[in-house]
Amino acid sequence: MTTSPPDQQERRGAFSSRRVFILAAIGSAVGLGNIWRFPYVAYENGGGAFVVPYLVALLTAGIPFLFLDYALGHRHRGSAPLSFARQSRATEALGWWQVGICFMIAIYYAAVIAYAVRYTFFSVGQSWGDDPEGYFFEEFLRVEGSGITTEVVVGVLVPLLIVWAAVLLIMGLGVQNGIGASSVVFIPLLVVAFAVLVVRSLFLPGAAAGLDQLFTPDWGALTNASVWAAAFGQIFFSLSIGFGIMITYASYVGRRTDMTGSGFVVGFANSGFELLAGIGVFAALGFMAQANGVAVDEVVADGIGLAFVAFPAIISEAPGGALIGVLFFGSLVIAGLTSLVSVLEVVVSAVRDKLELSRLTAVAVVGGPAALVSLVLFSTTSGLSVLDIVDYFINRFGILLVAVVSMVVLAWFVRALPGLAGHLNRHGSIRLGRVWMALVAVVAPLALAFVLARDFLDTLDKPYGGYPGWMLGVFGWGAAGLVLVLGLVLARLPWHRSVDLTPAGSTSHAANDEEEAR
Template sequence: MAGKNKWGSNIAFVLAMIGSAVGLGNIWRYPYVLYSNGGGAFYIPYIVAILVLAIPLLILEYGVGYNYQSSFTKAIVKLKPKLEFYGWILPVVVFIMTVYYSTIIGWDGIYLFLSFFKGWGSDPNTFLNVNLLQSTNSLGGIFNFIPYVALSMIVGWFIIWFVSHKNLDEGLGKVCRIFVPALFVIMAIIVIFSLTLPGAYIGLGELFEPDWSLLWHFDIWMAAFGQIFFSLSLGMGAGFTYASYTNDDIDIITSGLYVIIANCAFENFAALGVFSILGYMSLQSGTPVSQIVSQGTTLIFVAYPEVFNILGGIAFVLGPMFFFSVYVAGITSMLSSFEVFSISIQNKFALSRRRATTILCLVGCIASMVYATSAGGYILVITDMFVNNIVIIFSVFVECILFAWIFGAERLVGFLNARSKSLKLGRWWLLLVKYVIPVLLIVIWVGGIYEIIALGTVEHAIVLAILSAILLCLAAAFTIMSAKSDDWFKTGERIK
């Protein structure tokens, strides 16, 4: 039998990583990014981003995670004990992300229920913002609690607990083996049907019409690197953690390539469906696609319900399938981010998997209730920017320096090449992970800081200050607390 923190097979690891990468960002974020950044021309910086950032960094994360067979934090302690504080920064910030991610899953759970009878009514936009979320664009709405949103979020947390508290392969491994392939099948059905809709060609024409002039703009390159970073969850610790659970015979390089190919294929396939539907909406309403296209919650919870209202009877099948696929994508991504903090807690404080996940799910569920208020959506946007634009990118920069320079990326080359059935590493890889990627990360980080500064409101500053205080205080607390495990400073290494 597989150990409590071991995959039953290497395919379970690959499916878990695909489940971690394939999420809401592929469905609602990527189509908009592709459309608004040059259409077909966007594929040039997109492919460059895959080759220069995604492949080298993913292999580095997997390789070091495989070597240490431990949580990210424990590996940092082994590598550089004085940097334990940094070692807690990443797990804590990823847990903050997990908390707000549960909000989107909660909203989608409500829409999954409503989709069986089109319960959003004839005006999906008003239903979402006024009836359901009672949204406010200020912190004042934090005192207006919305019980049905909270209940749906609690259901999501129960699912996370139910899966995570079991032994790794019996819980998370089994879920990924079943639901990740199911997600691809469901999305394939939705996309194929969307391509048959009248007017689909209008949306696809808008999507792929290349604007080559944008290739000379800095923004399109930033968008491409940011999308790859976001959609593959690079540097969020999931790849490191999942790789630490792998069997000794794992082919790290090929597994990483499978994950990247599956993720990129999924988001591009999803884009076909999204813009086919937008083309259909354009034909039916006489409104140009450029005035319909949107991203985020507007696309999922407004544009799609509007389409389902037009489609008629088939929408009672297609609607539930769509919102179920979004739910599965959200759950698998949330499970991976939850695992990063959970295993760190287990490692340092000698907690059983069941006890650690139970405690963290209770804490996370209680913390997430701030998003079950009228100010929830407002706070979520700021938190998302704080996590992705500030902390994660800078943390990955530090991680890249630690892994490529202090650990020594050279140690991985011979070992990984000996097991690889595909790509072979060489000087090109060392050049990228040691020099090129750190520089790129700083450029992306500066761009993210600029975007936040551009918002410039007092309330944004208050929320960012609170989030920073929570992050730093928790990281400091976990650093100061004494380890309860005798093995905390005894991390083994597979690669000698």
């Protein structure tokens, strides 16, 4: 098999062990969405019954696609664009499309982490007072309706600068000393902190009512196609698959690593954390409902509303609220940082491969502009509106769309699945064959295409969030379209002359791969 030259692979960096890789992959997968999105999605889609479509989606789409990402990166030893180019030159644009998506996510994701940094300290003195909603929107962010403003919010600017400094420092230290070492520290810390939060929430008055609301199954929901669509969508949002992260991380792993066994560990660890988050969040919401004498469904929220409005209200009323607040917002910071590092690494790795740059130079070339755009757009009074729009459109019409296109192209046009399965089977504890290929080629793309079509029609029918059409056009459809165009343009640029674009595997080797995959 043709591989990257040893000196090139040494230059790119590598994780020191399978354990470090798994922790880094879990750090990428476990992010803000696990904590504030999964509980709400489960509640809205059948409660306890949602576990059925969720597990089906995990096993038939999430983990199979995770294996696809692993196979591309591990076999071709490159960033997303380089791995696609080595698989087939015609597919390089898919890798750059993923790079563009990661750049977009990085610039707004950092802002949410900055909010969480401030709220970790706000929790100690409960700075939001008696009106958490008013404090967040009016005093902290100073939101002033729709439109774009240039008024800087110093309370966001300073922590945002700190977040970018921390992330760029971690990335500058390298794959093992930066990304790997931080994951070894942060992931166990995150699990401990969130476990303590969950235990504390379970002992709050009314916690049982919240858990009943979450886990009481509505079996009739299983006949609703939208519930199954929600499960498949959640898996892709949550596992960090389909937009280059796992391709990049897999390229830093030793040749003899059991990638399929690692994938199962990562997939179920991520889902386990989501379940833990659901228990902690709904136990706390049950307390809030009882304290205010209302039903649980009247206090349920997700996203920004859950983190920065509902939880501060809980903290103000709960015994030991300061501890709950520090644990909750501290967990958001840690989960966010590990995910942001992985997102930005996709861009850094691609630029390094394309131009043969040193790590520090690539971090500066990528991180400098990313931090600047992030500070300009999201440290102003209009930052939250822009963040909300970009997040909605990039997640749905960026990540899901490139995932569907990637699966279809690799399965049906490049015919890459037999060779990729054969590669993972060499050292994998879980063998891949025709079932895996059918899931990646048929089941997962059809399920995600349904989710994508539903979201597209809903967005056309009712403009998202009530924002002005020009804002949706620029920061929504414009952002989603821009990453696609950039992917096509960047794929046309030449690689540095020292980069080996030879596909992994000769004709005879490819035949052996197909035989092993059967």
